[in-house]
Amino acid sequence: MKLFGIKNRRAGQLDPEKLPRHIAIIMDGNGRWARKRGLPRSAGHAVGAETFRRVATYCKNIGIQYLTVFAFSTENWKRPAEEVASIMELLEKYLKEAIETMERDRVKMKFFGDISILSEKLQNLIARTEAISERFDGVQVNMCVNYGGRDEILRAARAYAADYAKNGTALNEDTFSRYLYSAGLPDPDLIIRPSGEMRLSNFLLWQAAYAELYFTDVLWPDFDEKELDRAILSYQKRDRRYGGVKGKST
Ligand code: FPP
Numbered sequence: 001m002k003l004f005g006i007k008n009r010r011a012g013q014l015d016p017e018k019l020p021r022h023i024a025i026i027m028d029g030n031g032r033w034a035r036k037r038g039l040p041r042s043a044g045h046a047v048g049a050e051t052f053r054r055v056a057t058y059c060k061n062i063g064i065q066y067l068t069v070f071a072f073s074t075e076n077w078k079r080p081a082e083e084v085a086s087i088m089e090l091l092e093k094y095l096k097e098a099i100e101t102m103e104r105d106r107v108k109m110k111f112f113g114d115i116s117i118l119s120e121k122l123q124n125l126i127a128r129t130e131a132i133s134e135r136f137d138g139v140q141v142n143m144c145v146n147y148g149g150r151d152e153i154l155r156a157a158r159a160y161a162a163d164y165a166k167n168g169t170a171l172n173e174d175t176f177s178r179y180l181y182s183a184g185l186p187d188p189d190l191i192i193r194p195s196g197e198m199r200l201s202n203f204l205l206w207q208a209a210y211a212e213l214y215f216t217d218v219l220w221p222d223f224d225e226k227e228l229d230r231a232i233l234s235y236q237k238r239d240r241r242y243g244g245v246k247g248k249s250t
Helices: 007-013 032-034 041-062 081-105 120-133 149-168 175-177 223-236
Strands: 022-026 067-075 108-112 139-148 190-193 210-214
Touching: 022 223, 032 041, 041 067, 041 081, 041 223, 067 081, 081 120, 081 190, 108 120, 139 149, 190 223, 210 223
Parallel strands: 022 067, 022 190, 067 139, 108 139, 190 210
Antiparallel strands: none
16 A cells, blocks of 8 residues: 555554545744745745645645645735735646646645635636546545635525525535535544644634644644644544544444
8 A cells, every 4th residue: 555655654653544534734834934034925935835735745645535725815815915916826836737737646626715806817727727627536635715714604604595595405514514615525634733823713614613633833834744644643643522422433
C-alpha cells in the first residue's frame, strides 16, 4: 500500500485503519510569517499557496479522501485591496497550473463559496477545473473562496424555503445538508488551525459539529508533512463518542 511506501516513509507511524476521511484546514499565519521576515504579506500568501500544494499532495499520497481548505473568507474583503489582489492572483496562478496537471494527478477539485463576485477570469478557471474534475473519482480538494459558514447556512435555508414552497420537503439534518456547498460529502473528521489561534472563524460551522479540532503554533507557511502527521496522530488518539458513551455505538 502506498501509505508505507518509500515515498511516504514518514507516514509509517500513522495507523492506516484510522485515517481521517476528511481533513479541513484554516491556512492561517501567512501575514505573521511574512512580517517576521520583513516581507510583504503577499509573500506569506505565496509561500502559503506552495504549502497548500505540498499538503494536498501528501494527503493524496497517504490516502486522505477529502481535503477542504479555507483560502478566502466572506470577511477577507476587508483587507487592503493590494493584499486581496495578491491572493486572487495566487488563486489564478494555482488554477492555471492545476488545469495543466489534473489529468496526471487526478485530483478532483470543488469550490465552496459565492464565486459570482470573483473576476470573470477566475470564474472561468474555476468552471474549467470543476468540469475536468467530473471525470475523476479519487481524492477531492474543496477550496473555500468567498466562503463563510453563516453565509452558507443562510443560502441553504433560503434554497430550502424556495423548494419547500414547491414540494413541501420535510426538514431534517439530512435534507438540510443537501443544500450546503458540501452536499453529499462526509463531514470533516479533523479540522486543523495553525498559527496559535483557537477559533473556527466562520469555517464549516454546520459540518464541524463533531469534528476533532487540532491547533498548533506553527504558522501555515512552515506547516509540512511532519506537522500533518502530528495532527493525524493526535486525531488517532481521540475517543470520538458523538454524544454517546465510550465503547457503545448507540
Ligand atoms: C490567513 O493568514 C490566510 C489567508 C486569509 C489567505 C490564504 C491564502 C493562501 C494560502 C493562498 C491561496 C492560494 C491557494 C492556491 C490555496 P493571515 O493573512 O490571516 O495571516 P496572519 O493572521 O498572520 O495575518
